[in-house]
Amino acid sequence: xxxxxxxxxxxxxxxxxxxxxxxxxxxxxxxxxxxxxxxxxxxxxxxxxxxxxxxxxxxxxxxxxxxxxxxxxxxxxxxxxxxxxxxxxxxxxxxxxxxxxxxxxxxxxxxxxxxxxxxxxxxxxxxxxxxxxxxxxxxxxxxxxxxxxxxxxxxxxxxxxxxxxxxxxxxxxxxxxxxxxxxxxxxxxxxxxxxxxxxxxxxxxxxxxxxxxxxxxxxxxxxxxxxxxxxxxxxxxxxxx
Amino acid sequence: xxxxxxxxxxxxxxxxxxxxxxxxxxxxxxxxxxxxxxxxxxxxxxxxxxxxxxxxxxxxxxxxxxxxxxxxxxxxxxxxxxxxxxxxxxxxxxxxxxxxxxxxxxxxxxxxxxxxxxxxxxxxxxxxxxxxxxxxxxxxxxxxxxxxxxxxxxxxxxxxxxxxxxxxxxxxxxxxxxxxxxxxxxxxxxxxxxxxxxxxxxxxxxxxxxxxxxxxxxxxxxxxxxxxxxxxxxxxxxxxxxxxxxxxxxxxxxxxxxxxxxxxxxxxxxxxxxxxxxxxxxxxxxxxxxxxxxxxxxxxxxxxxxxxxxxxxxxxxxxxxxxxxxxxxxxxxxxxxxxxxxxxxxxxxxxxxxxxxxxxxxxxxxxxxxxxxxxxxxxxxxxxxxxxxxxxxxxxxxxxxxxxxxxxxxxxxxxxxxxxxxxxxxxxxxxxxxxxxxxxxxxxxxxxxxxxxxxxxxxxxxxxxxxxxxxxxxxxxxxxxxxxxxxxxxxxxxxxxxxxxxxxxxxxxxxxxxxxxxxxxxxxxxxxxxxxxxxxxxxxxxxxxxxxxxxxxxxxxx
Numbered sequence: 048x049x050x051x052x053x054x055x056x057x058x059x060x061x062x063x064x065x066x067x068x069x070x071x072x073x074x075x076x077x078x079x080x081x082x083x084x085x086x087x088x089x090x091x092x093x094x095x096x097x098x099x100x101x102x103x104x105x106x107x108x109x110x111x112x113x114x115x116x117x118x119x120x121x122x123x124x125x126x127x128x129x130x131x132x133x134x135x136x137x138x139x140x141x142x143x144x145x146x147x148x149x150x151x152x153x154x155x156x157x158x159x160x161x162x163x164x165x166x167x168x169x170x171x172x173x174x175x176x177x178x179x180x181x182x183x184x185x186x187x188x189x190x191x192x193x194x195x196x197x198x199x200x201x202x203x204x205x206x207x208x209x210x211x212x213x214x215x216x217x218x219x220x221x222x223x224x225x226x227x228x229x230x231x232x233x234x235x236x237x238x239x240x241x242x243x244x245x246x247x248x249x250x251x252x253x254x255x256x257x258x259x260x261x262x263x264x265x266x267x268x269x270x271x272x273x274x275x276x277x278x279x280x281x282x283x284x285x286x287x288x
Numbered sequence: 289x290x291x292x293x294x295x296x297x298x299x300x301x302x303x304x305x306x307x308x309x310x311x312x313x314x315x316x317x318x319x320x321x322x323x324x325x326x327x328x329x330x331x332x333x334x335x336x337x338x339x340x341x342x343x344x345x346x347x348x349x350x351x352x353x354x355x356x357x358x359x360x361x362x363x364x365x366x367x368x369x370x371x372x373x374x375x376x377x378x379x380x381x382x383x384x385x386x387x388x389x390x391x392x393x394x395x396x397x398x399x400x401x402x403x404x405x406x407x408x409x410x411x412x413x414x415x416x417x418x419x420x421x422x423x424x425x426x427x428x429x430x431x432x433x434x435x436x437x438x439x440x441x442x443x444x445x446x447x448x449x450x451x452x453x454x455x456x457x458x459x460x461x462x463x464x465x466x467x468x469x470x471x472x473x474x475x476x477x478x479x480x481x482x483x484x485x486x487x488x489x490x491x492x493x494x495x496x497x498x499x500x501x502x503x504x505x506x507x508x509x510x511x512x513x514x515x516x517x518x519x520x521x522x523x524x525x526x527x528x529x530x531x532x533x534x535x536x537x538x539x540x541x542x543x544x545x546x547x548x549x550x551x552x553x554x555x556x557x558x559x560x561x562x563x564x565x566x567x568x569x570x571x572x573x574x575x576x577x578x579x580x581x582x583x584x585x586x587x588x589x590x591x592x593x594x595x596x597x598x599x600x601x602x603x604x605x606x607x608x609x610x611x612x613x614x615x616x617x618x619x620x621x622x623x624x625x626x627x628x629x630x631x632x633x634x635x636x637x638x639x640x641x642x643x644x645x646x647x648x649x650x651x652x653x654x655x656x657x658x659x660x661x662x663x664x665x666x667x668x669x670x671x672x673x674x675x676x677x678x679x680x681x682x683x684x685x686x687x688x689x690x691x692x693x694x695x696x697x698x699x700x701x702x703x704x705x706x707x708x709x710x711x712x713x714x715x716x717x718x719x720x721x722x723x724x725x726x727x728x729x730x731x732x733x734x735x736x737x738x739x740x741x742x743x744x745x746x747x748x749x750x751x752x753x754x755x756x757x758x759x760x761x762x763x764x765x766x767x768x769x770x771x772x773x774x775x776x777x778x779x780x781x782x783x784x785x786x787x788x789x790x791x792x793x794x795x796x797x798x799x800x801x802x803x804x805x806x807x808x809x810x811x812x813x814x815x816x817x818x819x820x821x822x823x824x825x826x827x828x829x830x831x832x833x834x835x836x837x838x839x840x841x842x843x844x845x846x
Binding site: 139157244245248249251252255256261262263264265269270271272273 | 675679701702703704706707708709710711713714715725727729731735740741744766
């Protein structure tokens with residue numbers, strides 16, 4: 048079921064067996080300049096991807112037949128196209144499995160088109176960002192990867208090597224949701240995974256105290272309960288009095 | 289032999305035996321049941337019924353095992369002693385008291401022998417006494433011939449009295465032994481009944497029955513009970529391994545309510561005697577007794593006792609089964625009540641937001657042309673907000689189902705409370721963004737062992753309530769503090785506050801304040817919080833604030 052639109056924008060493949068979901072996503076995506084492809088099952092998606100070469104894939108985790116996680120594994124064997132998964136509340140373990148299998152982000156149903164568009168933009172930006180960019184900026188936060196210097200507004204922030212390594216990992220995958228396991232593997236190399244979740248939380252907490260103006264309402268390092276963390280670059284900071 | 293002597297004592301020994309068993313009982317510090325004594329008595333009883341032709345010929349004549357010990361040559365000599373003594377003495381005193389009167393003394397000697405050594409000794413004593421009397425004291429002297437027919441009557445009298453007395457003695461002794469056996473049986477039953485009365489759990493009851501019966505009958509016991517997959521062994525002494533025949537026999541017994549297995553007309557190939565555990569209600573199960581010693585099994589005393597045990601067992605089992613059933617019915621009724629409340633809640637609370645959504649969307653679709661753009665937008669925003677509420681309601685219902693169904697498995701790890709507060713606020717971003725919220729969490733607060741997602745859910749529910757029940761510009765406070773060996777987290781609003789009498793009831797399921805002051809909700813939020821916090825071994829409570837508003841505090845142990 049390939050429906051190509053006469054639109055030169057980025058190509059989005061929606062994989063969901065629910066017609067209603069596809070019907071409500073299509074107009075907003077088209078309106079924002081995307082070409083939309085649809086598939087109603089995992090098998091169909093695997094057939095379509097090589098031909099349609101989507102720039103991003105929106106994948107429902109709960110599919111009839113081949114499950115979402117399985118689809119991700121198959122795709123990741125040959126393509127790094129960003130995948131955003133759709134799931135329902137309270138399925139943390141399924142989400143983590145999908146993310147560890149290679150999904151880039153997730154959205155919990157019900158969601159609005161605004162949220163989805165923001166995630167799509169973030170994922171696409173990650174893919175097309177120029178390699179070797181030495182300075183990362185998000186709001187008041189600046190991370191100079193070449194000089195290993197972190198600044199908040201103009202003030203330099205002193206980080207421990209682990210904290211810096213953690214921040215660097217988050218920056219390298221800015222806006223991408225990283226699971227606990229992925230972060231631990233990147234920062235600690237997975238050597239002592241037993242204590243790692245605890246170390247990770249302590250370091251995130253310390254890092255937040257150093258770079259967030261309000262650590263209880265973080266603006267940059269966002270917790271995805273039970274799943275992992277992401278470094279957020281856009282979204283206006285919530286007003287706190 | 290010595291065992292037999294001990295168990296079937298002469299009067300003197302009997303006293304010893306009683307003392308012995310008393311000592312035994314005291315040392316046991318237990319019920320008066322001397323089970324070993326009982327089984328010995330039972331065995332003894334069985335042996336009385338052994339067929340003739342055994343080595344101990346006396347038994348075949350029905351004298352009882354206790355007399356066997358008297359029949360060696362020493363006992364025979366002992367039995368002869370009184371008459372011999374009397375004969376020797378009689379030679380001296382005969383001139384004084386005359387022959388016929390001497391016969392009375394012989395009679396006394398026979399009676400004494402009968403009392404002292406029993407029937408065979410009495411017979412021996414009577415015959416030898418008659419012969420000695422005849423030989424020495426009946427004219428013509430020093431000869432066995434009788435000159436006077438009256439002396440014959442004296443001799444017959446001598447024999448009859450000896451036998452009669454010995455028979456009466458035996459009867460009295462057997463009566464005493466039977467009484468003793470009955471007493472031990474009664475004690476065994478009493479002990480069983482007493483032990484059973486203390487138990488309510490089926491497995492425990494079966495164990496008690498099994499142990500008591502094993503102690504009493506000294507043979508392996510097993511019990512079958514009906515289960516999901518048909519009749520199955522529920523209790524078994526370890527050394528007991530029933531074969532296929534026994535299994536089929538047990539099934540037949542369960543179906544028919546009659547005995548089967550060893551020694552019966554049906555399934556007699558089995559080594560196990562199977563009795564139904566039958567009560568007024570139904571056949572509750574099957575009791576199996578392995579028969580190791582075929583001869584003992586013939587004891588007539590054994591079956592009634594076994595049946596009595598089986599009856600007691602069946603009654604106890606019925607009691608346990610009924611108790612369990614009553615409990616199940618109670619659970620079902622409770623679940624039923626909950627389900628009704630849930631259905632009520634669902635039908636009311638889900639339909640309300642749903643009708644707002646439907647209404648708003650229908651207005652825009654059907655009367656779109658009549659409404660200006662800002663009104664249409666307003667309607668759509670209503671639909672959006674109501675849909676959000678609907679989603680939250682569903683989440684609450686799901687959480688409640690998980691809590692109630694015991695599906696909640698906490699994965700506790702050390703977490704930062706600050707992180708949880710941040711995640712909760714992030715989830716409420718759309719409604720919380722424009723509200724004044726102050727957060728006070730000390731930076732040195734230790735990490736708390738908890739399951740992150742449920743605790744975030746608790747915070748979301750509490751914050752959502754605070755946002756819902758207080759004016760838009762009223763400040764909301766979130767704080768955490770260390771208190772001894774726990775962390776207390778509080779969410780406070782400046783709304784109208786919960787009336788004093790409802791402060792505890794707000795945590796009940798489906799409890800909602802007066803409809804006017806509750807802007808929707810199923811009355812589940814706080815009860816879910818309570819369930820989740822208590823699953824963490826924490827506590828949650830609400831209190832009124834001095835300056836107005838409500839404060840909900842929950843503690844998590846460190």
